[in-house]
Amino acid sequence: MVVEKIAVIALYTTIAMFVGILFMGVGRKIVARVHNRVGPPVYQGFIDIAKLLTKKTNISHGWIYDLALLFSMTGIMLTILFLPIGGVKLLSMEGDAFLVLYLLAIPALGFALGAGASGNPNAAIGVMRALVMMLSYELPFVITLIALMIYYDTSSIAQIVEMQHAKWAIMIPPFVLAAAVADMALQGMLMEAPFDIPTAPHEIASGPMAEFGGKHLGALMIYKAGTIVAYTTLFVDLFLGGGVVMHDGSVLAYLANFAVWFILIFLVFTLSLLINTSFPRFRIEQAFKFYWKYEALLAFISLIWVYLMVIS
């Protein structure tokens, strides 16, 4: 039983990473089409990672630098395991919405650790910005999460997904507002424009990644692929019913749910990319102001609205 569970977990994390790497290639293709270019093939992400992992030389900046990558990767994998993928619960439990909030901070901290150990001044600036960015987007995101928890009267993401069987959260008026807020928070989590200042290539030489090269950069790209899947899945689970369309537990339902989950996270990711290609980037204080002033305000409005709906 334990072996089976471990096998399923390993399978799911592998699939998630594969989907993430595929999405990186697809994302580049979509961005290229927006720019009226042909763009790379959709499997470009796999080629890039294969190239980086087969590099002949490798520079390490000490053991913190090496282990920090594992730290981030573990954080992102754990996040994926606590999120229902197509309604399949892996490690879900009561109260895991709070746990996921904590886990979401781990990858960023690991990233910060590795970048700090590399000793590059650009990396230090980038890390500082990434942490400020994390602080900024978490406030509106947490408020929307609290709104969801009040409405569904549970603190388990799996239960939130189950209770959206009849009606997705986004079809309920206050959650349209909350979803808009969460989508902008997602933009910050994925570090896409207008919130890509922590890794801005032209200003601070890609920030925390400045010293990463060879196999380390390859591992970092796998981690990046994981974040794409984790964050989009979180959004889909919270607002789009987790992609669950059939509830009878058959193999067909399992496959259908998985396919719908895939389509939904793809749509969420595409939306994020379209926002990314359409906007220039905010400076860090502008991003902070955007999240804490406007987004937090909207999130509060949705929270009060939900509260009034619940008590009436």
Added chain:
Amino acid sequence: MGLFDGDIMKYEDWNKISRIASRKSLWMVHFCTGCGAIELPPVMTSRYDMERFGMGPMATPRQADVLLITGYLTVKTLKRVVNVYEQMQSPKYVISFGSCPINGGMYWDSYNTVKRLDRYLPVDVYVGGCMPRPEGVMNAFLELMKLIDEGKARGWEKYQKYYEQYKRNQKMAFNFEREKDEGA
């Protein structure tokens, strides 16, 4: 190290996979001190679109595979180029643009243009012209991909093997006066 000694996969096969992957995913860092820098935006953007071949600009030398020398190099910039080149991770390739890094070009009698780049760094592909058009640049990239595929783009191995000769030449260019004083 069974993986590379033939237990699972032969070293040659492993190399071949590496070559196929690196051919289709060349990330470049462009050293834009010369006029060739202006030829790169059309190559990157929608007119010629180098991303079709998986190529793209990278922010730092650590992440990059190809070093583009876009035009003339002075003694001062050569120091920086050598720094950048040595920070890159192998396998790494050098493409030099225009006639200036080939033989000095129009700066053949200049007091600070290093005339021949291949005496200081191993160059894999040259693009002739003053300046080469974006078609020429694209052609050079395709040529580099072909060389990598055939296993002929070995500049970085050459640099390791003849490191002392390259270092001697670089030092001669950097400290020409001091050498002369010591000799006298």
Added chain:
Amino acid sequence: MKALELIGKGEEMHGRAYIKSDKEEASSIIKKLKENGFDHFVMLSCVDWIDNNEFELVYHLWSYEHKEHVMVSIILPRDNPSMSSMHELFPQIETYEREIHEMYGVDFEGNNRLTPFMLEGWHDMPPMRKDFDSKKFAEDVFDSIPEIKEEEDEGI
């Protein structure tokens, strides 16, 4: 032209005012021009008149008010040329003076930043002087660097 009226000497040359001056007078002329609307310092250039054995420093100023370009020219001897620095008048002059100092060897008294600017590790005569043989220098330095001797093997 306005500048010529102000200073009371000089001539018009290709639509620009050209004022010949000397070392002592130049600073007061430029100060007067600056106070009367010529507040854009364009550049400082240097010409090597090797046949006359002299350098010519040219201070270019522009007035947005009068739409006029003024050149203030100073002749210096080629041996030990020196000029007083004017970076109190226009701070950006300091950079031009560093460049002229490096490329022509003109000394600017009062400028404390006459350190190596664009050339690194340069010990020869200033390279923009006309008696500097650039071709011979390039041949001596860059053509003397040997090629990389490769061994004949395929195995690298």
